[in-house]
Structures are given as structure tokens and as C-alpha cells.
Amino acid sequence: MGIQWFPGHMHLTRKAIAERIKNIDVVIELLDARLPGSSANPMLAELTQGKPALKLLNKQDLADPARTALWLAHFNSLPGTQAVALDASVAGAAKTLVAACHALAPSRGGGGAGLAKPMRALVCGIPNVGKSTLINSLVGKRATKTGDEAGVTKQEQRIALADDFYLYDTPGMLWPRIIVAQSGYHLAASGAVGRNAYDDVEVALELLVVLKQHYAALLQARFKLPGTPAEIAALPEEQLLGEIARQRGTLLGKGQPNLQKAAETIIGEFRSATLGRITLETPSAFAQWLAEGKTADAQRQAKKDALPPKRRTRPALLPTRFAERLPARKPR
Ligand code: G4P
Numbered sequence: 001m002g003i004q005w006f007p008g009h010m011h012l013t014r015k016a017i018a019e020r021i022k023n024i025d026v027v028i029e030l031l032d033a034r035l036p037g038s039s040a041n042p043m044l045a046e047l048t049q050g051k052p053a054l055k056l057l058n059k060q061d062l063a064d065p066a067r068t069a070l071w072l073a074h075f076n077s078l079p080g081t082q083a084v085a086l087d088a089s090v091a092g093a094a095k096t097l098v099a100a101c102h103a104l105a106p107s108r109g110g111g112g113a114g115l116a117k118p119m120r121a122l123v124c125g126i127p128n129v130g131k132s133t134l135i136n137s138l139v140g141k142r143a144t145k146t147g148d149e150a151g152v153t154k155q156e157q158r159i160a161l162a163d164d165f166y167l168y169d170t171p172g173m174l175w176p177r178i179i180v181a182q183s184g185y186h187l188a189a190s191g192a193v194g195r196n197a198y199d200d201v202e203v204a205l206e207l208l209v210v211l212k213q214h215y216a217a218l219l220q221a222r223f224k225l226p227g228t229p230a231e232i233a234a235l236p237e238e239q240l241l242g243e244i245a246r247q248r249g250t251l252l253g254k255g256q257p258n259l260q261k262a263a264e265t266i267i268g269e270f271r272s273a274t275l276g277r278i279t280l281e282t283p284s285a286f287a288q289w290l291a292e293g294k295t296a297d298a299q300r301q302a303k304k305d306a307l308p309p310k311r312r313t314r315p316a317l318l319p320t321r322f323a324e325r326l327p328a329r330k331p332r
Contacts, residue, residue, distance in 0.1 A: 013170050013171050013173045014043065014047070014173065016156050016170060017044075017047050017048075017122065017124065017170055017173075018047055020122060020156060020168055020170075021047060021048055021049060021051065021122065023120055024048075024051055024120050024121065024122045024168070025051070025052065025101070025104075025105040025108045025119055025120050025121065026051065026052045026053070026054055026101045026104050026105050026108075026119070026120075026121045026122075027044070027048045027051045027052070027053050027054070027121070027122050027124065028053075028054045028056060028097070028101070028121050028122065028123045028124070028167075029041065029044060029053065029054070029055055029056070029124050029125060030056050030058050030088075030123065030124070030125030030126075030129045030130060030131055030134065031055055031056065031057050031058065031125070031129065032057075032058065032059055032126070032129050032130075032190050032192070033057035033058060033059050033060045033062070033063035033068050033071070033085060033279065034059060034062055034063045034064075034190060034278060034279050034280055035183075035186040035187070035189075035190055035279070035280050035281055036055075036057055036071045036075075036279075036281060036283075036286075037180070037183070037281045037283070037286030037289075037290070038180065038182065038183035038186040038187055038280075038281060038286070039125075039126050039129060039186075039187065039190070039192065040055075041124065041126070041173065041175055042175060042179075043175050044124065048122075050080065051080075052080045052081075052082075052104035052105055053078075053080060053081045053082075053104075054081075054082050054083075054084070054097070054100050054101060054104060054121075055075045055081060055082070055083040055084075056083075056084055056085075056086050056097070056134070057071060057072065057083060057084070057085040057086060058086050058087070058088050058125075058129055058130040058134065059087070059088075059129075059130060060085040060086055060087055061087045061273075061277075062272075062273040062277060062278075063085075063277055063278070063279045064277050064278055064279040065277065067279035067281075067282055068085050068279065070282055070283055071083070071279075071282075071283060072084075072085060074283035080104070082100050082103060082104055084096055084097075084100055086134070088130040088133040088134035088137060089130075089133050089137060090137070091137065093134060093137050093138060094137070094138045094140075094161065097134075097138065098161070098165065101119055101121050101165075102119070105119060108120075108164075109162075109163075109164025109165060116164065117164075118163070118164040118165060118166055119164060119165045119166065120166050120168065121165075121166070121167050121168070122167075122168045122170065123135070123167055123168065123169050123170065124170050124173065125172060125173075126172055126173065126174055126187065126192045127172030127173075127174065127192050127193075128172065128190065128191045128192050129172065129192065131169065131172060135159060135167070135169055138159075138161060138167070139159055139161065156168050156169060156170050156171075157169045172192075174187070174192065174193070177297075179290075179293040179294060179296070179297045180286070180289045180290055180292075180293040181289070181292075181293060181296075182206065182280075182281075182289050183289075183293075184198075185198075185202070185203050185206035185207070186206075186280050186281065188203045189203050189206075189207050189267055189270055189271070189280070190271070191271055200260060200263040200264055200267060201241070201259050201260060201263045203263070203267060204241060204262070204263030204264075204266045204267055205237045205238065205241060205263075207266055207267065207270055207280070208237035208240050208241060208266070209237055210278075210280050211266075211270075211275075211278070212232055212233045212235065212237065212240060213233055215275070215276065215278055216229035216230070216232040216233045217229045218275050218276040218278070219232060219240075219244075219275070220232055221276075222269065222274070222275050222276070223243075223244045223247045223248070224247055225240075225243055225244070225247060241257070241259055241262050241263065241266075242257040242259065242262075243257075244262045244265070244266065245257030245258050245259060245261065245262035248261075248262065248265060250262055250265075
């Protein structure tokens, strides 16, 4: 299964970002610290044309701190990029964000620079990554949301953090094609994808691939699984899911494990970090998946290009005498 999900309003968001970008000093991308690779928008670099970038690894309180450090080092090594880990709901987020923007665009306002031109920062991120939470904690009572101002489209909102610091907020956006297979599952596990676009069992199985490899001790402790972490890591994920269902007593008739219920449990406990602080990706693993995804995508495209062009199918025309096609009227 691949997860592809791109509702119409996301096309509008893409357009709004492309229009706004000319007047922006810093592009702030909120990432999910548990899946920093998969939650990063691959279209953003193209859309933002090399503008200074601030990567905020949000929900760091739910993520594995050792892996967060790896991701921060990775992003901070990119040109024109700064990365900060964040828990959007805690006070102090504003100070971190303002300081980082000022470091990226020193000639702009927002850092007490007096006569400098105002700082204009665009905030983007996937659905559910914590954008509203961050903005609410940033703005406090002083904020003014001015979505119906001239030049501010309905797809964005301008928020004045201070007289010399404006945030342009865009709606949560995913992208049309997800070429890293793991990303679809990780996004679904995080809650970024609509509930009807994925299958819980498939997403849970893909989560278990990572969990058994890197967090087997957490699985063992949480679900009271028999065996050592190494033995748990060696189990096929289907068997592991069945074992979790049994340990939780979620059974169908004749003692069969209820895999659906177990899958919902795993996804829910990953989201809330009841399982523990987990990060599904490292920079090096993600780079490898991306390379594999690109190769597979190029092969798919080559196969498609080799097919004879599809004959255009014209939409069926309405019969000229439509009434003739209706059932005969019954005399009254
Ligand atoms: P969005 O605007 O990007 O779509 O996301 P939003 O702020 O609505 O946040 C989505 C969920 O993530 C919310 O939880 C929010 O509380 C939670 N969240 C945001 N930032 C953080 C963070 O840094 N750490 C943690 N632990 N959670 C965060 P919810 O369950 O949907 O709503 P609620 O329980 O807060 O009401």
C-alpha cells in the first residue's frame, strides 16, 4: 500500500506559498521531531527559492532525544538553515523563534534592531504538526490575526508578533506524491493523514518494523512480551502484532488475535508516547530510503513512458433526446 493524499485545498496552499514567498525573509518549517525526514516538505525548497530556513523540530517531548540531536546537527549543517527543537505548548517558544529568525535575517526587525525593516516569516508544516499550538503560545494576547487584509489571501493569516515582526501562517500541507514508501506510513502513524486514507494494521506493521529494531525494550516493557529484546526484534512483525493482541486480551472468536484492535493500540500509544519517546527516522536511514524511493520512482516513470500513449476517452455525451431514454411514464 502507498499512502497518497492531497486534498484540493492543499493545491491552494501551495499556490499561496508560491505567491507570498517573494516578500518573505525567513521560511519557518515545523517538523514532527518523531519523523523529521518524512514531515519535511520536499516541495518547499523549490517553492521557497533558497530563502533562509528555520526548521523547528516540534513535539520534542515525545521524541527520542538522542535522535533529535542527530537531526539538529543534520539540519544545522545545511546552508542558510538553522534548526531548533521545540515543545510548542511551553512558554518561551516565542523567544527561541524570534532569536533564530533574527540570526537568519540580521538586517530585519524582530530582534530589537530599531530602524530595521520588519521581519516577515512564513510558517509552514504538515497537518497536526502543532502549528496552531505554536502560534497560540507565540501570540498571547497581543496578537492580531488579519486574514482579510489586502494582499493576504484566504489561504494564509498575517499575525503581528510585534510592530516589527510578522508571521504569515499557511494551512497544514502534504504533497501530491510521497516517493519514500516509509514516509506514508510514518505520516499516517503521526496523525498527519486523514483517517480514511490508510489501513491501521498496515500502518501498525510498518511501525513495528522500526520499533522492534530500535525500541524492542520499550515494546517488551509496555506489552509484557515474553523473550529478550533481541528475541522480540527477531519476530516477524505480523507475529509481533498477534502477540501484542494476545497480551492485551483483544481476541476474536476461537482465540484468534484481534489485529485491528492491537493496531489501534500501537498507533495510539505511539502518538501519545505512552510507549516511550520514539523517533522513527535518523538522517542516514532517511537518506537511504530517499535514494531508494527516487530509484523506484524513476523506474516507475520509465515504465510509464514506455507504454503507448493512452487513447483519449471522451466523456459520454448526453443523448440529444434525453427524454427518450427515460422510462415510459405511467398513465395516471
Ligand atoms: P496543527 O495546527 O499543525 O494542525 O496542529 P495543532 O496545533 O492543532 O496540534 C495537533 C496536536 O498536537 C494537538 O493535540 C496539540 O496539543 C499537539 N501538540 C502540538 N505541539 C505539541 C508539542 O510540542 N508536544 C506535544 N506533546 N503535543 C503537541 P490534540 O490531541 O489534537 O489536541 P489537544 O489534546 O491539545 O486538545
